[in-house]
Amino acid sequence: MNRDQAEARGVQAYYPKDMAWCYGCGRLNEAGHHFQTNWEGEETVTTYTPCSEHMAIPGFVYGGLIASLLDCHSTGSASLALYRDQGHELGSDAPLPRCVTASLKVDYLKPTPLGVKLIARGKIRDMNNKKVVVESELYAEGILCARGEVVAVSMPENFGK
């Protein structure tokens, strides 16, 4: 895969197979959302168009879907940020940093309409070699509908053990 293809596909296209099953962003999870996150300048961006099954109230998106989008957008952003900090860009051979969610906060500011493209835009607010704080805004048709803050932490070798 070359650099242009990498930018089109997002960081999740590079997660190793055993890490590609997340319901939000795992490319191998057939039932999942397949979110894709990449750089746009100094921001990170993830887009998704919810359909009727993602409904909360007729016409409006379920908040849990928004939280999922901000969650995976942020862990993907954290991987991208640590990777760039290590001097790598998508498409290089070095292994990607693996990040999990330690904390997820969402503020729902306005009802989010169904059936239109949602755009999550993230900024790296704080970072060290094992923790990244990502602040994000979620827009629908140019309207700011939600804000998120995620603390993403490098996945320990003994994760789950």
Ligand SMILES: CCCCCCCCCCCC(=O)SCCNC(=O)CCNC(=O)[C@H](O)C(C)(C)COP(=O)(O)OP(=O)(O)OC[C@H]1O[C@@H](n2cnc3c(N)ncnc32)[C@H](O)[C@@H]1OP(=O)(O)O
């Ligand atoms: C390429 C493949 C990709 C692979 C990607 C995998 C697929 C995508 C995943 C999608 C997202 C998910 O759903 S992930 C699944 C949901 N999340 C989980 O199951 C995580 C469960 N929790 C844990 O395993 C653990 O609590 C960790 C790993 C999150 C933290 O472990 P720890 O042992 O406490 O970490 P520790 O070294 O002490 O802390 C490191 C830094 O993080 C801070 N910190 C720790 N926990 C928190 C917290 N809750 N809120 C705020 N900050 C925290 C500490 O203060 C410290 O900051 P400082 O002193 O350095 O400043």
